[in-house]
Amino acid sequence: MEVEVVCVYDDGSTDETFACVEKFIPLFCARGVMLRIEKGLMSHGVGYAKNRAASMACGRFLCFCDADDRSEPSRLQSQYELATAIPDDKLAFVGCNFVRQPEGSTARYTRWANSLGVDKLRTQVYTSHGPTLIAPSWFISYELYMRLKGFREDIPFYPEDLEFFFRALDFGDVHFSKVNEPLVMYRYHPGCASFGVHEDAIWKLRIDRFCEKILPTWKCFTIWSAGKQGKRFFKSLPEERKGHVVSFCDVDEKKIKRGLFEEYDEIARVVRWKVPIVHVKDAHPPLVICVKLDLTGGDLERLVAESGWIEGRDYIHFG
Numbered sequence: 001m002e003v004e005v006v007c008v009y010d011d012g013s014t015d016e017t018f019a020c021v022e023k024f025i026p027l028f029c030a031r032g033v034m035l036r037i038e039k040g041l042m043s044h045g046v047g048y049a050k051n052r053a054a055s056m057a058c059g060r061f062l063c064f065c066d067a068d069d070r071s072e073p074s075r076l077q078s079q080y081e082l083a084t085a086i087p088d089d090k091l092a093f094v095g096c097n098f099v100r101q102p103e104g105s106t107a108r109y110t111r112w113a114n115s116l117g118v119d120k121l122r123t124q125v126y127t128s129h130g131p132t133l134i135a136p137s138w139f140i141s142y143e144l145y146m147r148l149k150g151f152r153e154d155i156p157f158y159p160e161d162l163e164f165f166f167r168a169l170d171f172g173d174v175h176f177s178k179v180n181e182p183l184v185m186y187r188y189h190p191g192c193a194s195f196g197v198h199e200d201a202i203w204k205l206r207i208d209r210f211c212e213k214i215l216p217t218w219k220c221f222t223i224w225s226a227g228k229q230g231k232r233f234f235k236s237l238p239e240e241r242k243g244h245v246v247s248f249c250d251v252d253e254k255k256i257k258r259g260l261f262e263e264y265d266e267i268a269r270v271v272r273w274k275v276p277i278v279h280v281k282d283a284h285p286p287l288v289i290c291v292k293l294d295l296t297g298g299d300l301e302r303l304v305a306e307s308g309w310i311e312g313r314d315y316i317h318f319g
Contacts, residue, residue, distance in 0.1 A: 001077055001080045001081075003033050003076065005033065005035070005056070005057060005058055005059065006028060006033060006035050007036045007037075007053045007056040008035070008037045009039075009050075009052040009056075010037070010038070011040050011043045011044065011052075012039075012041055012043040018037070018039050021035075021037050022037070036056040038052060038056065040052070045153060045156060045158075046151070046160055046161075047150070047151035047152050047153045047158070048151075050150070050160075051150040051151055054150060057142065058142075059142060061083055061140065062138075062141075062142050062145055063075075063079065063139045064135065064137075064138045066135075068187045069136045069185060070184070070185040070187075071185075072182070072184070075096065078096070078181065078183060079094045079096060082094050082179055086175045086177070087175070090175040091143055091147075091173055091175065092140060092144070092174075092177075093141075093144065093168055093176045093177070094138070094139040094140065094176075095132075095133030095137040095138060095176075096178055096180075096183040096184060097113070097114045097178070097181055097183065097184075098110070098114065098137060098183070099185055100185075101188065102188065108293075108295070109129055111294060112293060113129065116178075118176070118177055120311070121133060121177070121178070122169060122176060123311050123312040123316070123317075124311075125209075126206050126316055126317060127292075128202070128206075130159070130162050131161060131162055131165040133176065134186065135161040135165075137183070137184045137186075147171070151164050155201075157196050157198050158197065158201055159201055159202045203232075203236070204236075207233075210288070211237070211241060215241055218244065220245070221244060221285075221286045221288060222245070222246060222248065222249050222285075222287045222288075223247075223248050223249070223287070223290060224249050224250070224280065224283065224287050224288065224315075225248070225249075225289070225291050226248040226250040226252070226256075226277045227252070229291070229292075229318075233318060234248075234261070234263065234273075235263065245275055246275075246276075247276045247283065248276070248278070249277070249278050249279065249280045249282070250277060256279055259276065260274050260275065261273075261276075262275075263275075281303075285313075285315060286316075287314070287315040287316075288315070289319060291319045292319035
């Protein structure tokens with residue numbers, strides 16, 4: 001593997017970041033690697049910074065590494081080998097497993113992402129966790145980045161990584177894969193950019209994607225969860241789609257005994273929708289599961305496994 005160029009964009013930092021990077025210029029030159037660096041006067045967001053760095057790049061692949069994260073020495077070689085093993089008519093979108101710093105932070109999220117098999121990378125893309133390959137681990141074909149025209153920069157506090165990932169999913173010639181080794185140390189701290197992203201923006205992106213890609217293939221469906229998340233999902237659907245919801249299902253006897261979910265229009269003062277609530281074992285696919293994974297002591301996962309349903313065809317995780 002040959003590294004052609006390392007591109008660094010300093011998005012208006014006020015510490016010693018730029019001076020620190022400059023110290024690496026002779027070290028890279030000694031190894032025959034070009035180091036390109038630019039500095040902005042002020043921060044314009046994550047998408048803008050990534051695009052500026054990528055605009056200095058060349059070569060066949062792009063490997064992203066955020067300033068507050070750390071890559072293992074073997075990361076480039078391991079991901080490069082996996083990317084080049086992909087058929088020539090495919091574009092690479094490669095990730096890897098990771099460890100958190102501090103250790104134990106976002107434990108549920110870390111377990112989910114690291115346990116995903118390749119078969120889940122295209123199906124579990126609607127959950128609140130975000131992309132099935134975490135952004136700090138991305139190693140992708142340069143051609144794919146150019147085809148996608150980079151990350152969105154026009155909306156502040158926007159989930160640009162999730163939007164980029166969704167657009168990549170739309171190309172049939174993109175091969176998603178991962179190295180099942182922890183090659184990235186993903187730092188968790190209160191100042192990280194992900195905390196600045198509005199949750200409503202993420203929710204809308206997920207709902208819009210679900211309505212565009214899944215609902216056209218479902219004539220009717222059931223919402224698993226008659227609680228807060230299931231109700232929010234229903235209320236977020238376009239009015240013309242709400243009629244496709246044949247039932248809610250749950251395991252909570254109190255919710256089931258209630259019998260109906262009613263959506264009340266406070267302005268018109270009328271009940272717009274009435275949807276039955278049934279037990280999970282009486283539900284029929286397809287279903288959208290609005291219960292969060294790894295939060296029920298294994299009950300959700302057990303019920304899904306016992307059903308014999310196939311993920312992506314019979315149900316979609318949206319929790």
